[in-house]
Amino acid sequence: MLNAINGLHHxxxxxxxxxxxxxxxxxxxxxxxVKKTVNFDAPDVYHLYYGDETGAPGTVMTYFPFPDIAAxxxxxxxxxxxxxxxxxxxxxxxxxxxxxxGVEGLKAEQVFGEERLHFAGPDGDMxxxxxxxxxERAPWTGAGIDADHAIRGFHGATMRLADPAATAELLGFMGxxxxxxxxxVTRFHVANGGNGADIIELEAMPNIAPARLGAGSxxxxxxxxxxxxxxxxxRKALADTGYQVTPVIDRDYFWAIYFxxxxxxxxxxxxxxxxxxxxxxxxxxxxxxxxxxQHQHLRAELEAHLEPIRD
Ligand code: ZN
Numbered sequence: 001m002l003n004a005i006n007g008l009h010h011x012x013x014x015x016x017x018x019x020x021x022x023x024x025x026x027x028x029x030x031x032x033x034v035k036k037t038v039n040f041d042a043p044d045v046y047h048l049y050y051g052d053e054t055g056a057p058g059t060v061m062t063y064f065p066f067p068d069i070a071a072x073x074x075x076x077x078x079x080x081x082x083x084x085x086x087x088x089x090x091x092x093x094x095x096x097x098x099x100x101x102g103v104e105g106l107k108a109e110q111v112f113g114e115e116r117l118h119f120a121g122p123d124g125d126m127x128x129x130x131x132x133x134x135x136e137r138a139p140w141t142g143a144g145i146d147a148d149h150a151i152r153g154f155h156g157a158t159m160r161l162a163d164p165a166a167t168a169e170l171l172g173f174m175g176x177x178x179x180x181x182x183x184x185v186t187r188f189h190v191a192n193g194g195n196g197a198d199i200i201e202l203e204a205m206p207n208i209a210p211a212r213l214g215a216g217s218x219x220x221x222x223x224x225x226x227x228x229x230x231x232x233x234x235r236k237a238l239a240d241t242g243y244q245v246t247p248v249i250d251r252d253y254f255w256a257i258y259f260x261x262x263x264x265x266x267x268x269x270x271x272x273x274x275x276x277x278x279x280x281x282x283x284x285x286x287x288x289x290x291x292x293x294q295h296q297h298l299r300a301e302l303e304a305h306l307e308p309i310r311d
Contacts, residue, residue, distance in 0.1 A: 002237055005176075006224040007224055008058050010057070010060035014123075014213065014215055015069075015123050015216070024121060026143055028103065031051060034051050035048070035055065036048060036288065036309065037291065044306075047064055051276075052137065052138065053140050055275065072214035076209065078213065078217060080126055083154065084153070085137075086152065087152070091131055093148075094129050111185075116128045125218075132152070156198060157221055158185070161264070167263035176200060185201050221266070221267060227273050228255055235257050254270040254272070254275075255271045255273075257269050
């Protein structure tokens with residue numbers, strides 16, 4: 001069993017409209033945009049990152065906005081609900097705040113003893129706020145949501161799988177322990193070095209068709225490791241187990257490896273180093289368009305093509 005995984009690093013999804021996406025995450029959810037860059041593999045599309053003040057691993061929701069993308073169709077083989085941690089007693093505030101902002105899909109429920117408020121993102125993205133106890137992470141309050149209520153980062157994520165068995169086994173290998181089960185859902189907790197974003201839930205949906213990914217779908221889910229050395233250990237262990245893992249890819253703010261899991265979800269393992277202050281001051285994160293070296297010659301073209309983000 002691996003002991004290098006700390007929990008989630010980031011979750012990356014697809015959106016239709018960059019400005020709608022930006023307004024939702026910064027103004028409605030009160031996260032900080034910590035990076036404005038492009039999809040390194042398709043630089044004519046933005047890659048927007050939202051998180052806490054520094055974009056700490058375990059807080060970072062990221063988006064590829066594709067203006068022409070069709071809506072995603074929920075199904076199996078995908079991340080279902082992305083869970084954000086909020087303080088105990090704050091869901092009353094959020095219920096009102098989200099309703100006032102016209103957010104759809106509000107539904108409160110209790111899952112494994114936790115109070116959750118489900119809501120939909122602008123593209124039907126499935127989210128829930130979860131009241132948690134003793135989360136030491138300092139929230140970003142620069143967007144006007146005070147510390148008594150503000151999002152701390154991820155709590156975890158759920159995955160919708162036709163058959164969760166192989167993914168459950170993989171999570172065990174990655175250092176997660178099954179802690180609870182009920183209603184076709186098994187809950188896992190990362191045993192070692194949790195960063196707060198330490199929950200994964202697998203939902204068995206044997207008679208549901210595979211998802212068609214599109215706007216509002218999660219593209220991949222990334223797990224955190226401290227550094228490149230840990231990442232190489234994880235990569236070797238996964239490859240030795242038979243997973244087809246990509247080489248290490250430099251994403252400027254972290255190093256990444258990717259592999260497709262048996263249930264269909266694309267996993268990434270990302271390093272906590274070097275972080276989002278690598279190419280701009282913490283005070284000014286996310287303000288200007290940052291481009292990786294390989295795309296810097298495209299700056300004029302990209303700035304003419306990408307719709308400006310209105311803050
Ligand atoms: Zn990623």
